[in-house]
Amino acid sequence: MHLGPGRGVIERAVRLALDEDLGRGDVTTAACVPADAPGAAALRAREPLVFCGLEVVREVFAQIDPALELRVGATDGAPLDAGEAALTVHGRAASILQGERVALNFVQRLSAVATLTRDFVACLPAGTRTRITDTRKTTPGLRALERHAVRCGGGHNHRYDLGSAVLIKDNHVAAAGGVAEAIRSARAFAPHTSRITCEVDTLLQLGQALEAGADVVLLDNFDDASVAEAVKQVAGRALVEVSGGITLERIELLARAGVDVISVGALTHSAGSMDLGLDWIE
Amino acid sequence: MHLGPGRGVIERAVRLALDEDLGRGDVTTAACVPADAPGAAALRAREPLVFCGLEVVREVFAQIDPALELRVGATDGAPLDAGEAALTVHGRAASILQGERVALNFVQRLSAVATLTRDFVACLPAGTRTRITDTRKTTPGLRALERHAVRCGGGHNHRYDLGSAVLIKDNHVAAAGGVAEAIRSARAFAPHTSRITCEVDTLLQLGQALEAGADVVLLDNFDDASVAEAVKQVAGRALVEVSGGITLERIELLARAGVDVISVGALTHSAGSMDLGLDWIE
């Protein structure tokens, strides 16, 4: 497994979430559960899924009570069947109860992103070089975690943010005075470590972008026939990315057409929530 | 319209989101767009929806460039048709481009929550006293905003967090030594301003909870017949809340059965994303 998000990112996200839910205490647990009563619980999948969120769950319980002990059964990216446990947590019952909801809120979302990504990746023909990537359509505040979840599902990441690579869209073209001017300006300004992607709406624009030396052409909302035509026109001179209107059904065809990158906003904006729960054990 | 979330909450959420996307600058816009080139764009629905997120959008653009001007066409909670604009933003083109994605990321999620809530609320029979509420299954970091979106869709809020009301679950009952003991402990400990909700799994437990004086009984994963039976057994001695396995199809029946509260985790954990976009104008 590759490295996940850094500790700082996880710490901050968990602190915010715990502050939302537990920042004013937990009146029910304080009233009903003796402070030192022991407990143990298993985090279980309630439907088949790709698990994601181990380090987040660890941090949730560590921030509430460093004495809680986590026993790990599955690492991020592992497929779980319904009923299978990803981990168990042992220690003060009150501490477990206080962290339950926040831990689940994270892990249900992240596992949903990982699982949906896996579903897209599973549609790729064997041996293809095509990759499925996320977009910047992530949940505000959770980008680093969701990008990690995409990787756990077998997907790839697109550029992190507006600062880490060039992606020229129609408004940039309009402001720069044309596709060629925009690409030339970007080449002159951006770090030499960044590839230049140019979004195109038509085959005409595609030609301009290729001529101006775009490293990546992004076919925006092209239908399958146009994608095939575009790939032929590009002829290896640039990477080909498609975006817009991507469904599971189209993945195989797009990959066979020779597309390099299929970027799918739905991976992060519409993954919803997988069903996992914390079951009391022992 | 009722008051939305406070300014502090919105400021912090927007600052985090902008830091994620724009914290390392925007190389494309810096390269291609003259710093003072003017621009204007309309935020438009691309499918019918309940709009939510006006103050967040305002804050996004204000944090990037206080000189941007927002012209408001729709307030939170307004239904928009496909193509209808919620607002327009005018000023430096570069500033608008830098805020576009973050603004959309917020408004697409919040409008999805509002729209899904509206769909549930629309299933309630006219004149019913039954309310649809959210749960604590919110996106980490966005609880205040999502609760606001639920209200914009005509729903109600459940307790904000673990500190603001008592909700006794099975583990609290087990730790306290029984339903009656748990309710008694909660009554003795919690602020007198909080009602005591007790989750029950069976009609037997329901009887115990009523006898012990629960203010609200939460029927967890009851089927329709059991709900009806339970409402009859309660006979007005407590509010009746149902939760678990709630679908649009069940709403009318549950309301007609006399349930007071239907709490729906899906409002916030599975609303997905509505399609809104920023279209360049003028």
Place this chain on the structure above:
Amino acid sequence: MHLGPGRGVIERAVRLALDEDLGRGDVTTAACVPADAPGAAALRAREPLVFCGLEVVREVFAQIDPALELRVGATDGAPLDAGEAALTVHGRAASILQGERVALNFVQRLSAVATLTRDFVACLPAGTRTRITDTRKTTPGLRALERHAVRCGGGHNHRYDLGSAVLIKDNHVAAAGGVAEAIRSARAFAPHTSRITCEVDTLLQLGQALEAGADVVLLDNFDDASVAEAVKQVAGRALVEVSGGITLERIELLARAGVDVISVGALTHSAGSMDLGLDWIE
């Protein structure tokens, strides 16, 4: 003992306080005390009091020097006699000296709140159901800690904040167009988990509030006779809270009159400071 405030709350409060006092270093200790010289000190009451602040003291010393060892003699809520030690701290003398003032600043205030609360609670007749509660008149930044101190003194908490329960005051009534309208609006809007409290200034208003179904009536600045009259009028239809002009002397009479809740702003705004000190030992 019930659960205290969460770790996050304590960490943040201590970080702020240490930043105020130690954020620019400690020139005296740096000059005079060898970095590794050992030391030990006892935190002692210098007058009889109810101790409160153990976890805060622990956090103060942990943030300065994780190698310091705390030996606990008394937990929060314990009564201490003059001269009695609540805890001892062992380790680097320099670290102890750097944390002394901040630790004392917390524990002196929190113990004062706990002790004053205990004094009020001690005036209640045996077996009464009347509770003494705090208010929102807490020290800015220390609400969670002070509410904990109130509980340590045997008191109860009122609502945490403006978001966690409804309390209708005269201005709300005026804005809503009357007591009944205000209560109806609140019932329709607020989470069903919240009781509705309505403040009343006269017996006439009390009647309106009861008729409109208030769960709690708050008698504001009523004299003893009026309180008795009001309790009779309420006749169990609502909880009765009194507030304003509460002194130790009135507590017994109010409790015997059948009041449910006596809320006392002075618990947090005028508790002052109890005398505790850190005495060097060994």
Place this chain on the structure above:
Amino acid sequence: MHLGPGRGVIERAVRLALDEDLGRGDVTTAACVPADAPGAAALRAREPLVFCGLEVVREVFAQIDPALELRVGATDGAPLDAGEAALTVHGRAASILQGERVALNFVQRLSAVATLTRDFVACLPAGTRTRITDTRKTTPGLRALERHAVRCGGGHNHRYDLGSAVLIKDNHVAAAGGVAEAIRSARAFAPHTSRITCEVDTLLQLGQALEAGADVVLLDNFDDASVAEAVKQVAGRALVEVSGGITLERIELLARAGVDVISVGALTHSAGSMDLGLDWIE
């Protein structure tokens, strides 16, 4: 009037306090008060006091609603009679209601500190050079504001924190190996801009401190006779500060004895709360 605390300090303190009280919204006001209903209120003293907190109140209302207008009647340090208004605030009624408690929580504490300081200062004989100062026994998180309040009451500030001046106490002396060694070490280490204060418990130690060149001698818990004897012994070679057991009654005598500085922990740790309220007007 001298400069108050910087804007950054006030902004942060207010943000924390508003987050405590309003961070989860205000259900009562949201339910009962139309969002745009106008209102106005006067902040009035309900007992004679020295007012302090204008800039904090301004910030409270500005953070909630920048459209609120403040009309200033009294600046910090002004004496107010019972019934006299310090300021009025005009704008949305809902915004005023949301800020009321937090504004009062600040201003009641700060005015109490200013008023108590004024009471101590008023005991000084006319024309004396003796000054009344605060200590580091401030409320955690509010040090800058409370020091400002002390100045508003006519008092002076002691060193801000452990980093801004040298104050040698018994443990420093013990660790350094004697009074002379401690003073010599401090002189060698500390910024040359800092005076060296040495706390002494006996006249013998006083002699050692003077011989070692202390700039200030702090007589800790000396009775009046010993203070007089000490002042004589110092004979102008150092500033004389007294601390411990200071009451209003002792001030005049101590001043007449020639003491330079009387530091009073009670100014900040036991000032309690003055009665001010927000009265609806118009």
Place this chain on the structure above:
Amino acid sequence: MHLGPGRGVIERAVRLALDEDLGRGDVTTAACVPADAPGAAALRAREPLVFCGLEVVREVFAQIDPALELRVGATDGAPLDAGEAALTVHGRAASILQGERVALNFVQRLSAVATLTRDFVACLPAGTRTRITDTRKTTPGLRALERHAVRCGGGHNHRYDLGSAVLIKDNHVAAAGGVAEAIRSARAFAPHTSRITCEVDTLLQLGQALEAGADVVLLDNFDDASVAEAVKQVAGRALVEVSGGITLERIELLARAGVDVISVGALTHSAGSMDLGLDWIE
């Protein structure tokens, strides 16, 4: 001029710096300067330099006192002669004095970075495609500002951070099992928007990197002859970057040798400070 760092970045850096210098107030100004005394001052170069820091200076004074007025004479990137003013600031004298040092601390460093970059860029032969770039050897906490200063001096930015592009160093090669394996792993893992840079120490490694398809080869500490040889070997198949031991004297030769990128750590780690001062005017 291209867009500078975002407002959020500048706000936070200035807040930290003001907290360091002004967080405990300004005793001298408070004592000596009437609160409303007017003043005006000019920020002047005291030696020839490339100015940088306008928006930071604006933010410093805005955070202290929003009523201060800035009149701009030079924008970032402008060359100033000794004695020439970049801007003037008008308003309360006390406010100007409080911000003077922090404003200068920023602008002296940033102008030094811009000026040193300009000196390197000035050594490039006319019409060259070679660019001078910064590195990640920036001052902790000031990276965004220093990268902006490099651009103001006519330089280019290298990758922002470890997350925004691939740069394979010797340890990565060792861990991956060889140059080819490292490049292949990076290509498979990294966003497709990122170019792959591989650092090489020898011509042998250079050959491996080219064969494995590196987009950029970084010649680490090559002497001029080896650089020339390497450029010949690359023959346009990759961008050529040189780093290590770069001096002003070598720039022209390296550029004429056909190097694409010269990255210079000294731009940010050894620029020192240019002499600018704030002169009182009027």
Place this chain on the structure above:
Amino acid sequence: MHLGPGRGVIERAVRLALDEDLGRGDVTTAACVPADAPGAAALRAREPLVFCGLEVVREVFAQIDPALELRVGATDGAPLDAGEAALTVHGRAASILQGERVALNFVQRLSAVATLTRDFVACLPAGTRTRITDTRKTTPGLRALERHAVRCGGGHNHRYDLGSAVLIKDNHVAAAGGVAEAIRSARAFAPHTSRITCEVDTLLQLGQALEAGADVVLLDNFDDASVAEAVKQVAGRALVEVSGGITLERIELLARAGVDVISVGALTHSAGSMDLGLDWIE
């Protein structure tokens, strides 16, 4: 060795720096280095220097990976020869690689400050009482660390900030109406623990400052002859500080002239960067 900066200061500075460099992950290491591959590296001086930054390096690696082990070879203030190791770090190779740059960025700057300070201090004649101090011309955000580095080089600290001591400059004199008035105002207002420094430009002003009782006179930009004349005029009535145009060459003469304090802005604003590197071992 004296106490260094507090843990809170170091934690915050390191968190900011890691967020800059590692906040979006490390794509190269994630791609090339197996997550659990072990590694070890030595932090070595590559030129003779005074080492500074041990605790910062410890914190950098601890925040990334608490399982990394540091073995300390040199403490802050130790002189290192070229090739000598200050410490070694052992654990996961990936973790070491992720922290390398940030650790070096700190330690190269801090060691440069310590080394330059040592160079100045080395110019002082043996047995002198003259001290070399820093100024407030520190890097924004790094003041506490740089002041520590100055102490590590054998220098002394000047006042921490605007709040911790009085330093009257020409504008304060102008605003107060003269040197005597400014000193009198400062004496009346400032904490009695602070010495009063008055900057003077001429011998005439020097006389006024002495007469008004300045504790320290700061000779601003005096040449050597004028300094000697000034010291004679002061005749022990105040400490003498010189500032402006200080070079290594002048130090001995200034010290022999009897100056007490030589404050040198260059210690922090122009120290540049010492060459240290992290060498892979084992």
